[in-house]
Amino acid sequence: MSNFRVAYLLIVLVLLFGCSVKKDAKYYKKVENLFIDNKIDKILKIAGKNENKIDVNLIFFSIRHNKPELLKRFIPRSLTSDYAKNDLFKSAIISEAIDSGSVEMFKIVDDQIINDDDFYIKYNNFEGTKLDKAVQCGDKEMIDYLLSKNSKGVWTLCYAVQKNDIELVDKVFHTGSGKTWDFALVVAVQQGSFDIIKYFIEQKKISPNIYFEWKPDYPPFVREFYELYQVDPGGGYTETATGEALRFMNMMVVDYLRSKGGKSMKELGFTPPKPSEEFHSDHTH
Structure with a gap:
C-alpha cells in the first residue's frame, strides 16, 4: 500500500470521524501490522475496548488483509454509528473492497454496508459506479x-x-x-x-x-x-x-x-x- 494512499485514507477517516479515529500514524501502522502478522487475539482485544463502537481502521484492515470473519464480526457494530450512513465512508469502504480484488470481501461490504445497486462512488479522485x-x-x-x-x-x-x-x-x-x-x-x-x-x-x-x-x-x-x-x-x-x-x-x-x-x-x-x-x-x- 503506497504512503500516499495511507495518508489519504487517514485524512478521510479523521475528517469523517473526528476524535473517534486515532490520529497517531504510529498507532495506525501498529494496528495494521497486527493484521499482517495475523495476531487475531490482539486485534480482538483492541476491538473489545469499546463495546458500542468499532474503530473504523479495523474494518478497512480486515478488507485489505483478507480477513472475512473479522470483517463480518466488526460490521454490525459499525452500523450503529452515524458514520456508517455517510456517503464518503461508503465510497471509501466499497472502493477498498474493490481494490482488494476479493469478490468475497466485496460481497460482504456491498450486502451489509452499501445495500444499494445504484450507489455512486466519489472517493480519492474517482467517480463512478461499482x-x-x-x-x-x-x-x-x-x-x-x-x-x-x-x-x-x-x-x-x-x-x-x-x-x-x-x-x-x-x-x-x-x-x-x-x-x-x-x-x-x-x-x-x-x-x-x-x-x-x-x-x-x-x-x-x-x-x-x-x-x-x-x-x-x-x-x-x-x-x-x-x-x-x-x-x-x-x-x-x-x-x-x-x-x-x-x-x-x-x-x-x-x-x-x-x-x-x-x-x-x-x-x-x-x-x-x-x-x-x-x-x-x-x-x-
Missing part, C-alpha cells in the same frame, strides 16, 4: 461477478478503452455505458487504439463524424482529458473522431476513418451548438 471502479482496476473476476449481477456503469466503456483491452470493451459495451460510446471513441483515437477504433466503427456502426459534449461536473478523468486542450472550463465539445485523429497526427487512424467517410468539423462546415442543458446526448453530423 462496475466503473472494477473496470478501472482491471479486475476481471470482480467485473465478471458484477456483470453476473447485471450491474450497470456510466463511464465503464471509457475505462475499458483506457485499458486498451478489446475483449473487455466488448464485454462491457452492453452495460448501459454504451451511452458514452462517443467519448469512448474519442479516447480510443487519442490513444491510437486501432483495433478498438475498428471495433466501434465496423461492429458497433459508430460514425467517424461523432463528437462529444463534455461538462464541468463530469468525473475527474474526463475533465483532465479536456484540460489538455485548455478548452472552456464551463463545458464544450470535442472535434469529430476524425478531427481528433488529425489533432494527434495519427495518420494511420486518419486514413482509416476517412475511408469510412470521416471528416473534421471544418471539413463538414459544422459549428457545434452551445452546450445543452441535458446530461448527455449522442451527437453525429
Whole structure:
C-alpha cells in the first residue's frame, strides 16, 4: 500500500470521524501490522475496548488483509454509528473492497454496508459506479461477478478503452455505458487504439463524424482529458473522431476513418451548438 494512499485514507477517516479515529500514524501502522502478522487475539482485544463502537481502521484492515470473519464480526457494530450512513465512508469502504480484488470481501461490504445497486462512488479522485471502479482496476473476476449481477456503469466503456483491452470493451459495451460510446471513441483515437477504433466503427456502426459534449461536473478523468486542450472550463465539445485523429497526427487512424467517410468539423462546415442543458446526448453530423 503506497504512503500516499495511507495518508489519504487517514485524512478521510479523521475528517469523517473526528476524535473517534486515532490520529497517531504510529498507532495506525501498529494496528495494521497486527493484521499482517495475523495476531487475531490482539486485534480482538483492541476491538473489545469499546463495546458500542468499532474503530473504523479495523474494518478497512480486515478488507485489505483478507480477513472475512473479522470483517463480518466488526460490521454490525459499525452500523450503529452515524458514520456508517455517510456517503464518503461508503465510497471509501466499497472502493477498498474493490481494490482488494476479493469478490468475497466485496460481497460482504456491498450486502451489509452499501445495500444499494445504484450507489455512486466519489472517493480519492474517482467517480463512478461499482462496475466503473472494477473496470478501472482491471479486475476481471470482480467485473465478471458484477456483470453476473447485471450491474450497470456510466463511464465503464471509457475505462475499458483506457485499458486498451478489446475483449473487455466488448464485454462491457452492453452495460448501459454504451451511452458514452462517443467519448469512448474519442479516447480510443487519442490513444491510437486501432483495433478498438475498428471495433466501434465496423461492429458497433459508430460514425467517424461523432463528437462529444463534455461538462464541468463530469468525473475527474474526463475533465483532465479536456484540460489538455485548455478548452472552456464551463463545458464544450470535442472535434469529430476524425478531427481528433488529425489533432494527434495519427495518420494511420486518419486514413482509416476517412475511408469510412470521416471528416473534421471544418471539413463538414459544422459549428457545434452551445452546450445543452441535458446530461448527455449522442451527437453525429
